[in-house]
Amino acid sequence: MLGPGVLDGNAIGGMLMSLFGADMTAATGVCGSCGTVAQVAEFAVYQSELGTVVRCRTCEAVLMVFVEVRGVTCVDLQGLARLG
Amino acid sequence: MAGTAVRGRLTWQTATVASVLDETPSVRTVLLEVPEWPGHRAGQHLDVRLTAEDGYQAERSYSIASAPGEPVAITVERLEDGEVSPYLTQELRAGDQIEVRGPIGGYFVWEAATGGPLLLAAGGSGVVPLRAILRYRVMVGSPVPVRLLYSSRSWADVIYQDELSRPSPGVSVIHTLTRSHPDGWTGYTRRVDAAMLAQVAFRASAGPLAYVCGPTNFVEAVAAGLVGLGYPAGRVRTERFGASGQ
Secondary structure, three states, X not given: OOOOOOEEHHHHHHHHHHHHOOOOXXXXXXXXXXXXXXXXXXXXXXXXXXXXXXXXXXXXXXXXXXXXXXXXXXXXXXXXXXXX | OOEOOOOOOOOOEEEEEEEEEEEEOOEEEEEEEOOOOOOOOOOOEEEEEEEOOOOOEEEEEEEEOOOOOOOOEXXXXXOOOOOOHHHHHHHOOOOOEEEEEEEEOOOOOOOHHHOXXXXXXXXXXXXXXXXXXXXXXXXXXXXXXXXXXXXXXXXHHOOOHHHHHOOOXXXXXXXXXXXXXXXXXXXXXXXXXXXXXXXXXXXXXXXXXXXXXXXXXXHHHHHHHHHHOOOOHHHEEEEEOOOOOO
8 A cells, every 4th residue: 555655646737747848637647557547646656855756556566757957858658559 | 776866847936925914813724926836736835945155955844725727825834943934934025035835736626627525624724725626616617516614723814705695606614623723613613524525515516526625634634534435535535734833
């Protein structure tokens, strides 16, 4: 069970919008591990000083990772089978 | 790992504080003048960025408390160990400037065309975006029935007390006070649970749309409860604020 401090995709709406140029919270993602289909706003979001990790709410597999390195945001979406 | 930083149209801009209003001992509404504000939809939020003298920056997201067309306002709850909220609720004055970016969000948004009936569930400061929805509903004259289930620690912690005490036609506000309640209180006095939802929520057969906002634990419990009552998961929209800090 995900803990009380866990957020959801709404919390990274601003970051996603500045990265992708559009609102992504309503976009649909498909988990590459279990196939769960959900809107980005419904994903489990973990934020720390090191970066942001986004997990599938069903199987907890990592879907997206965001890390800022010297002013550049590095984005890893390999955990997603589809995003759009 | 792919490295991309694609620039969108969402940029930081400087907002000036027009006025501040204390809603409760720990909650303050800040009205902002944002020169390049493009307008917003009910339920959206904005990000605030503070920069310290040493260059340290902190960003936080706050739901927009005002309806589309009204001056931009955010309502901030002061968290005891917060980095940003103590400044926004205690230090900030009219004339001060902060950086904001927004509006943000296309999921936790309600427009009249979306319909209802609407079941709004608020835990603490989760009431903020729901109040924007209520104001917008009045503004556009929507006849959609609304029930707002609002959980607070005590009556003193209820935000927008006056406004919610005079709900517009078609709107019912049901409070639950979880830690203490006034003498003579006849309302709910416990955390939201399945039994309370069964009494308060619209029947699933009415095709309601639910918006649930507040601390993560609250949102999880209410969303699960509504699905248990037969609400399709796709008809329950959620916005989690994290640990309540209390």
